[in-house]
Amino acid sequence: MLAVGTTGRAACRVESANTAPNMGSGDLAVFATPSMIALMESAASKSVLPLLNPGETTVGTHMDVTHTSATPVGMEIRAESRLEEIDGRRLVFSVKAYDETGTIGEGIHERFIVQKEKFMLKAEAKKGHAHD
Template identity: 30%
Template sequence: MNEEITLKDFLSIGQNAMASRVVQHEDATDNYNNDFMNLLATPRLIHWAIDASIKAIDPYLPEDYASIGLSINFVHTAPTSLGMTVTVHASIIAMTERDVTLSIKAWDEQGEIGHGLLKRAIVLKKAVLEKAEERTRLLLIRQANEQVKDME
């Protein structure tokens, strides 16, 4: 992260976001190899937790910055059927110079369905894109070298 910004100038403990969604078939366990049908899949719930965390952070950062995922520790505690409404709440509970920790809570009409902690790093967008470009360039060089070896 660029040393020029201080997270506390843009974010604060308790800052939060909430989003609600109706569980659709594309969100269901049917899309995975398992024995359960028509239930909210854990990966989709985690996706929604990530979306809520981004909503709690990114709109408040300077334009050149964004948050990226570092880690998640999440427990999916109860099943949710198709057609039920899920609400996910993300709240900032801690910050360092470079990252933000959020508490995640999720529930449907019947009560809690999940909770956990999510950590996001605050990064300069340009730096991340440059690093990705460099990694891609190195991969292409390695692949080209392997093709040359194969021709010998």
């Protein structure tokens, strides 16, 4: 059952693929902000997935974070999440990311609980309404 206080973790090593030049977010070979955000989302998503009903998942809807310290290639990164608020299908998490020397970013992340099949049908329906 979903409960405030549920925590999650995700980790990775900084390598070429998750640096700013390869993510298109800058030209210095350091851990990219989009990579940090993805790791934070992963921690939050994985933390609640086993607690959802069959056929449900969560989707990220909002991220408000700061990325305060650069991390070079080769270092380990970990992200942590804590479920702070449950408002119907809306879940609010505090998120933080760390490298081997300390905090590199933190903020708030929101996810919504959705029915997988219904969500994908709605997304796929956009194909018939795309504008040129």
